[in-house]
Amino acid sequence: MTRADAVVVGAGLAGLAAARDLEAGGAQVTVVEARPRVGGRVEQVQGPDGRRIQLGGEVVGSAHTSYLGLVGELGLTLTSSYVTEPGEITRQIPGSVDIGEWPSWCTPADREASVKVQEALAKVLASIDPDDPWSCPDLERLDRLSVGDWLREVGATPGVLRLWELSHLSLSDGSIERQSLFAYARKTVVGGTTGSYDVEQWENLRVAEGSATVALRMAEGLRDVRLATPVRRVQIKPSGTLVTTEAGEQLHADAVVIAVPSGPARDIDFEGVSHARLASLRRQRHAWAAKFVAAYDEPFWRTRGQNALSECEGILGSTWPQQHGVISALIPPERYAAFVAAEPETRTREALAQIADLYGSQASTPLQTWTRLWGTDPWAQGYVTNWCPGDVMAVGPLHGTHEPPLYVCGSDQWVAGYMEGAVRTGRGAAAAALAGK
Ligand SMILES: Cc1cc2nc3c(=O)[nH]c(=O)nc-3n(C[C@H](O)[C@H](O)[C@H](O)COP(=O)(O)OP(=O)(O)OC[C@H]3O[C@@H](n4cnc5c(N)ncnc54)[C@H](O)[C@@H]3O)c2cc1C
Structure with missing residues (x-):
């Protein structure tokens, strides 16, 4: 002993x-x-040209004071994450790939409803104390309510619902229909924001050494x-x-x-x-999610005015540029079973086909790819809490x-x-x- x-x-x-x-x-x-x-x-694993490829947690934000403090104590370096990548976001649903802030299927009525939803969200957030979320007087009701039900309650149009679902699938912690409104709002408030998920607070930095x-x-x-x-x-x-x-x-x-x-x-x-x-x-x-990473020589998406950031309804729920010439992607819980059901070569081919649909045929010929199935890893049994x-x-x-x-x-x-x-x-x-x- x-x-x-x-x-x-x-x-x-x-x-x-x-x-x-x-x-x-x-x-x-x-x-x-x-x-x-x-x-x-x-x-992390060593990629081609010695690049350190991250297969798990990757980016942090300005609100992450404990992590940032530790990085300083360890003598490591913080640098900007994908947020400084030039170009525009891409949204992919069956039948369309749209580049730019608003996808083509969003109508003026959707944009108007989106503003109203943000106003309603600000009220929910104001009812939660970031230092004591348990004191929220409406906690039980807000926890019982799914984000989807709440969106319908405050007048979200089908277009707005679809935008929110895309954004939640991109984070891969569960569909809006299977997420507690209170949990979502509590996280947002603790991140120091008064609107919806703010990448500056949550994702604007990464450790340069990996x-x-x-x-x-x-x-x-x-x-x-x-x-x-x-x-x-x-x-x-x-x-x-x-x-x-x-x-x-x-x-x-x-x-x-x-x-x-x-x-x-x-x-x-x-x-x-x-x-x-x-x-x-x-x-x-x-949430059972997987990560897929593809390394290329160059960030080829830039010539098309894209920043490699996407929200998608394919087998991949999102992509973002991990570092120069490297794309990270998440397979959300709603797609995990379909992804794991295929043998590894098929998974890779289908993931690359989706990236090519987003950013062009150069995506089909990466230097190397990696797939990490976190959902069924016995020592994680998932990716993050849903x-x-x-x-x-x-x-x-x-x-x-x-x-x-x-x-x-x-x-x-x-x-x-x-x-x-x-x-x-x-x-x-x-x-x-x-x-x-
Ligand atoms: C694909 C992916 C992407 C992510 N992206 C981000 C991101 O960009 N930014 C961010 O901030 N976070 C991100 N996260 C989340 C973040 O990585 C995790 O929340 C964090 O690293 C978890 O740290 P932890 O120490 O709490 O748990 P873990 O890292 O899970 O550590 C637990 C440890 O316990 C060990 N263990 C389990 N069971 C036993 C046992 N019985 N005996 C002994 N040891 C055991 C495990 O092997 C493991 O090493 C991501 C996570 C994943 C999977």
């Missing part, structure tokens, strides 16, 4: 940030990670990170905590930090943890809180997910554990 002050389960951004702060606070820490690498949902380098850099500074060591059991006893790995090794500690997504958390046996805590921890569901109608109330106010000596962190433990959520909650868990709270 090994002994530590704290065992951290999971070496994603959250677990690593927690371990780093715990060690800085003088604790003896052991990190146990199921995969043979650190980073979790941030992962977002997965943040995880690698943190791990380099830690004393004891055990890879390929899945945890099976966590027991909270009066004498301390006992963590048992799949191989049967036992790690004894004063505290344990759970830094795994809710899917894998359901597969761990917990003992000595309250029923309410476990119910909350395991209640979240994840807050369905009613889920905020069902997960309840224990979300993101601790039950000492059990501490909980991870992007799914923050109201909005993202790499920011991982770092913020990881550092928060370490601070709470060091203070014994």
Whole structure:
């Protein structure tokens, strides 16, 4: 049996940030990670010409203060993300590809309705306190309501509904018909905006060395990170905590930090943890999404006045320029089953055909492509949380809180997910554990 002050389960951004702060606070820490690498949902591979290709989390925004602070501490560099790419957005639905702010199928009546929807949204947002979303007087109703139902309630036309659905599919965290209005509004408010999702707050920056380098850099500074060591059991006893790995090794500690997504958390046996805590921890569901990346010599889309940013109704829900000559794309949950059902060569061919439909035939001949199926990865079991109608109330106010000596962190433990959520909650868990709270 090994002994530590704290065992951290999971070496994603959250677990690593927690371990780093715990060690800085003088604790003896052991990190146990199921995969043979650190980073979790941030992962990078070496592409052609040495480009570092991101297969997981990629961009951050000005509102992501914890993440930006950590990047500074690690001596890494922030640079502009796709938002500075010249050219215009593209929208693709069956039968049409439109370049520019408004697609051709949006009528003047749709534009008018869109303004009214924004006004109605501003009222919802004003009812939520970013520092205490739980105090919202209308929380239960807003959580029960799907974004789609609310849009119809406030007079959205079919064109506006379709625009919102396209935009939600592009983020791949669930259709407007399967997303809680409260969850959507809470995330928007916490990002510091009074209108709908603002890319400046959420997506305007990226780490020049590669977002997965943040995880690698943190791990380099830690004393004891055990890879390929899945945890099976966590027991909270009066004498301390006992963590048992799949191989049967036992790690004894004063505290344990759970830094795994809710899917894998359901597969761990917990003992000595309250029923309410476990119910909350395991209640979240994840959007099953995949990422597809294609690397080219040059950003060929620029000659057509496009910025490689798109919202689509094909097998891909969105594309954006990851870096010079590289296109990232997401396969949203609504299309995931159809994507995974095909064998890998067919998936690649169909994804490239869609990119060619958007940006021209040069898209069909990339230097290399990568596909990462996050939805069915056993150690992620999804991409980000999909807050369905009613889920905020069902997960309840224990979300993101601790039950000492059990501490909980991870992007799914923050109201909005993202790499920011991982770092913020990881550092928060370490601070709470060091203070014994
Ligand atoms: C395709 C994709 C694109 C994304 N894009 C962005 C983006 O652009 N910007 C952004 O901010 N966010 C983005 N995200 C979200 C962001 O990457 C994640 O929210 C964040 O990285 C999660 O960090 P985490 O530490 O909370 O969880 P994870 O990274 O999932 O880490 C959990 C760790 O626990 C390990 N683990 C699981 N079970 C066990 C077990 N039983 N025993 C031991 N270890 C275990 C896992 O292997 C993993 O390493 C994206 C995510 C994906 C998948």
